[in-house]
Amino acid sequence: MKFLICTDLEGVACVVGSAGQPLNREHKQYEFAQQMLTKEVNAAIDGLRSISSDAEIIVGDGHSDGTANIIYNELRRGVQILLGVPRPRQLSVLDSTFSGVLLIGYHPMAGVKGGVLSHSFSSASIHNMWLNGRLIGEIGLTAAQAGSLGVPVIFVSSCRAGTEEAKEWIEGVETVAVKEGYGRNFALSLHPEDAQEQIRKGVARAVERIREIQPVKIPPPYELRIEYKLESTAEAEVRARGSIRLDSRTVARRSDNIFEVY
Numbered sequence: 001m002k003f004l005i006c007t008d009l010e011g012v013a014c015v016v017g018s019a020g021q022p023l024n025r026e027h028k029q030y031e032f033a034q035q036m037l038t039k040e041v042n043a044a045i046d047g048l049r050s051i052s053s054d055a056e057i058i059v060g061d062g063h064s065d066g067t068a069n070i071i072y073n074e075l076r077r078g079v080q081i082l083l084g085v086p087r088p089r090q091l092s093v094l095d096s097t098f099s100g101v102l103l104i105g106y107h108p109m110a111g112v113k114g115g116v117l118s119h120s121f122s123s124a125s126i127h128n129m130w131l132n133g134r135l136i137g138e139i140g141l142t143a144a145q146a147g148s149l150g151v152p153v154i155f156v157s158s159c160r161a162g163t164e165e166a167k168e169w170i171e172g173v174e175t176v177a178v179k180e181g182y183g184r185n186f187a188l189s190l191h192p193e194d195a196q197e198q199i200r201k202g203v204a205r206a207v208e209r210i211r212e213i214q215p216v217k218i219p220p221p222y223e224l225r226i227e228y229k230l231e232s233t234a235e236a237e238v239r240a241r242g243s244i245r246l247d248s249r250t251v252a253r254r255s256d257n258i259f260e261v262y
């Protein structure tokens with residue numbers, strides 16, 4: 001079996017960031033978040049291998065510029081690592097030969113109550129996004145893009161709000177909530193090692209139940225509506241991409257290929 005582990009940094013245990021500052025390398029929680037993500041990815045790898053001992057595993061470094069957010073030399077051996085930007089497309093190596101995608105350290109969409117570090121791709125510029133009329137964030141869009149290739153997202157770890165969002169999009173998905181958000185930068189977290197143990201067990205359950213977890217299938221055509229925070233960002237996108245302007249701050253990207261809308 002072949003798996004892609006997609007990663008982000010905001011949704012790992014004991015990380016809440018702080019208001020008005022992205023979780024970048026200058027942030028005092030960055031180094032700790034890197035360590036947590038590395039350990040949570042290792043827990044996911046252990047979970048996969050506990051059921052599928054010869055699983056082929058690719059780990060994607062997905063936060064920000066996709067480099068060095070995971071401590072690569074501390075990952076379990078035998079996996080391959082996908083890193084860097086610009087990405088040719090989202091989920092660059094994924095095709096229909098994969099059995100499943102796992103999302104580790106993910107965060108809820110912008111504006112969700114109690115969503116720790118919630119945002120949709122850019123906390124600085126994007127207010128809301130809708131796919132074919134339905135409010136969507138990174139978890140939903142990743143599930144829909146993988147689903148268009150016939151591959152299910154089988155496991156998601158995030159804060160509680162992120163796991164609820166995952167369940168709304170993906171029927172039967174296994175999830176682990178590593179923290180409970182009471183604000184965008186305030187949470188009650190599991191102990192890191194308890195989070196890792198739950199991830200290992202949850203991933204194993206996901207592989208055991210993989211036939212019950214269906215790919216998210218949304219038929220084309222696709223319209224991704226993006227409401228920016230600033231009018232100037234919408235204007236710049238219309239000039240650069242030829243997107244359709246819907247109102248002063250909102251644009252629409254339309255295509256029959258879901259990878260072309262984001």
Ligand SMILES: [Zn+2]
Pocket residue numbers: 008009010062063064
């Ligand atoms: Zn991120």
